Amino acid sequence: MAEIKPTKVIDARGSFCPGPLMEMIKAYKQGKIGDVISVYSSDSGTKKDAPEWIKKSGNELIGVFDRNGYFEIMMRKTK
Amino acid sequence: MTEKISLILFSGSMDKLMAGSIIASGAVANGMDVDIFTTFWSLMQFKKSGAPKPTLSAEAGNMADMVMKTMKEKKVPSWLDTLKQISEIGNVNVYGCAMFADLMGIKKEDLDPIVKDVIGVSQFVDMAKDSKMTLFL
Numbered sequence: 001m002a003e004i005k006p007t008k009v010i011d012a013r014g015s016f017c018p019g020p021l022m023e024m025i026k027a028y029k030q031g032k033i034g035d036v037i038s039v040y041s042s043d044s045g046t047k048k049d050a051p052e053w054i055k056k057s058g059n060e061l062i063g064v065f066d067r068n069g070y071f072e073i074m075m076r077k078t079k
Numbered sequence: 080m081t082e083k084i085s086l087i088l089f090s091g092s093m094d095k096l097m098a099g100s101i102i103a104s105g106a107v108a109n110g111m112d113v114d115i116f117t118t119f120w121s122l123m124q125f126k127k128s129g130a131p132k133p134t135l136s137a138e139a140g141n142m143a144d145m146v147m148k149t150m151k152e153k154k155v156p157s158w159l160d161t162l163k164q165i166s167e168i169g170n171v172n173v174y175g176c177a178m179f180a181d182l183m184g185i186k187k188e189d190l191d192p193i194v195k196d197v198i199g200v201s202q203f204v205d206m207a208k209d210s211k212m213t214l215f216l
Contacts, residue, residue, distance in 0.1 A: 021104075022108065022161075025108060026164075
């Protein structure tokens, strides 16, 4: 898979549930169709909540990637 | 019609206010509108000046100092900042309780601008009656 380059990266490491998710939703609302949004988070609630939100809202979950000491949630705005 | 959650904030304890703002965040994440009615001790915490020093609920007991310190160290956003953040994302309306405001001589201008209006309980209950969830904290 070719490396996908995010349109917007949100570094929410150190922020607690529901902070990272809320920042992601804010970026989603401000973004355009086709935008790729990446959220860096170290919060375990976000790891479950954010992918759930992406699927439920009808957008595309590109993936949840384990990085060194945090994880990255990548989504594409499709609606 | 958009689904709605109604919160009645009574306690001015910081942990309960945090719980309220976090539940409100969850509602906004689920595309719900949020109506908040703030009364008694929570209303005091919306005052721009002269708000009592925020403390935790009594049940925190001897953990209170440690928890407050940890939250400060980990830079946990304040409950009010969380409410402000989510009001930029979703439809969040905060109303002050007219009864307690009158009793204490608190005017709308004395309260944080996130408080949209000071209204009576009957108006709030009328607004809340179509909610999916109504919580009293």
